[in-house]
Amino acid sequence: MAETTETAEAENVVDEYELVNLIADGTTTQVWEVKEQGGTTSFAMKRLLPEPMKKPEVVATMKLEAKVAGSLDHPNLIFLHKFVKSKKHIYLLMDYFRAPNLRSQMSSDQLSVQSRLRKLVESTAMALGHMHEKGWVHKDIKPENILISKSSEVKVIDFGLAVPVAKGIGKLFGKPKTVQGTRSYIAPETIKKLPLGPEADVYSLGITIFEILTGKTPFHGENPKEVLLKHISERPVPPSSINPNVSPEFDEFVLKMLAKKPADRFQSMDEIVSSMRNMKLFKTEISEVIAQEKAQADKEEKESMKEKRLDSRADARLSELVKADPKLAEQLIAERKANAKPKRKPEPPKEKKPQQQPPPPQPMPGGYPPQYQQPMYPPQPMPGYQMPPQPMPGQPMPGQPVMHPPQQQGQPLPPGAYPPPGHPQQPQQPYPQHQPPQPGMPPQQTPVAPAPTQAPQPQPQAQQPPAAQQPPAQQPQETAESKKKNKNDDDLPFMDELPDVI
Template identity: 35%
Template sequence: MSKSRDFLGPYRLARLIRIGSTAEVWEAVDDTDMQKKRYALKILRPNYVNDKAELAALKHEFNVGKALNSPRIIKVIDHQTDKGRPFLVLELFSELNMKQALRQGPDSLAFMLDKIIEQAAEGLYYMHTKNWIHRDIKPDNYLVARDGETKLIDFTIAEPKRTGISKLLYKTKNIQGTRSYMSPEQIRGKLCDERSDLYSFGCMLFEMTTGKPPFTGQTPNDLLSKHINASVPSAVAHNKNVTTEFANLIKRLMAKKQDDRPPSVWEFLKEYRTLEIWRKRPRKPDISVFDDMGGTKSAEDLVKRPTGPTDDYEEET
């Protein structure tokens, strides 16, 4: 932005973090605040400021996020429009997401994975207690700090938990999600509940322990078909250091039928806290993945939609 446009409301745009397909994310400073607090602003790009679907998605993300108050979830602070640009004001959590770290290999986080998984599950559990189903659980949507502190982000396609008559009458026009992590019922356009998020969480745990998602495909439909029909792989087959007990827990999270999965994140946590992830605890790498980010901060992944497909069809539907 030019110097004449480097403010939105009271926020001075200090650094462009990312340009996504429909939004920009900036690090911003509140110059009206004595402490010069910093935030992340998610701003619709000029081509989308009159797009009703994008305006509704931004407003929905705000409405979901404003009701969530947990240290395990990114704080959504405000929804504003200035100079014709709608934007969200979010907590700036200045580290990377798990997907970025995993691109350096699973060893990048393995030494503190026990803490990361527990905090990731706690964030998801809290969201469920507020009667929201996230529907896009994946490594990209968890930010992780150098000490293992972990926060859940991105509520763009979250849905309220359905009960009673609304549960019976549920219909969806659009199947949404990220193909590498979608539960069979989500792929079929059926009602999602806590166990649907747990399936996606299991896919994420598989990737966090092995460095690769549980299923890949030559085409998008091939990948989706594997979630529905293929046998769930064991993490032990890809990483001998994973304990059998933890690998079996991942497989239960990824059961094809919802009733065969743990009934809630709380039940997962209770069992998880009795297990070991690793046969031998990994050592902390000599070179930290956090030292190789080139100044990039985790707020870049607060943008919802990727700009294009990836090789193993992890793009969203």
């Protein structure tokens, strides 16, 4: 446990400095807020990561930055305290300036940066002018390398790409071996590997100003090569074509900074400062633009409060507005009274009476439905019911024993036979089934014998009603498999037969 604690403490300490807060994290370096152990003063430590420490070219860049920073002393340039190179650590110890870079501020509040643009350009130009006097070209001016506080205090950082200013014979023979810089801000002469002077920083600062005014850089492309070619050959559009509030004289100022030839630009940072001193940057001052946008936002907020139902936070905001503007309170009260409508009592829903359906027919004793107790004229079959056969008079009901009349003249009748003609108990002629009786004749009642005790015999197959009165047979439901089997593209209608739904 003790070893683990010591290891953790060792990771949070670099030499005599304690790592407090990670400010920035890159591929080769990290920037930390550090404090001297036992001290209260904060510093910014730019340290190399373990793997890049093994690369000589990365270590050489760190040494160059230390050399350049050590030769500079200006309030708008970050101050270097010391450079340390050992087997365990390689780092720069600088002043800790508690302010975000220009990139983050442009992303969060573009108008706020525009309102401080004059002070920003003057401070950056004076810092770069000091570098040029000391014999260095920064070569990497961009929003990420400019820190600015709320009070418009500026610090230029990151001197890792700085090169000596080409003078005398150096202008002819001092060509750089490689192209270094940030693609969107790089000067045309840097791309062409020409000797660099202060005009290269003028160009990069002009690109930065263009982005502050318009929200984007002037040159874009589908690939890095296309962007670099546009820096060399394409003329940028005036900032006012994107931001109409930019004044015509400021348009010319920015376009001069972005000239393709170094000789057509400002030749020093002092020219930039003196040219901007009495120049009108915007047609409408940014403070007025901010006030107008705030007034518009307040107006929209008031309108939304009138139209929408307010939550607790909006109620608190409205109360503040009402206290500040008594006329608003009177207006809101009058509008609410005018728009108030009496609430109607909701009518109770009407109850729907259920439709009464006739009860299903109940069978009577003996197995006959009610409609057959009294003959119907003509007899009509019940829906879904097949009428049983009507027996002849004197003929037994199905399932009942055959009743025979007594023997006469000593001649026994065979089982189930009727008496011969002339017999007093001779039955009437049988009438056709379902035939109605003759007019004027009373309906005949069919005697019903008591049910036998023995098991009933199977009933004969009932005669079905005529086809005209027969109810339609229930179609069997098609299953999904049968539908799939029966479906055929040939069964589909032609396009001419389809309904016009398009």
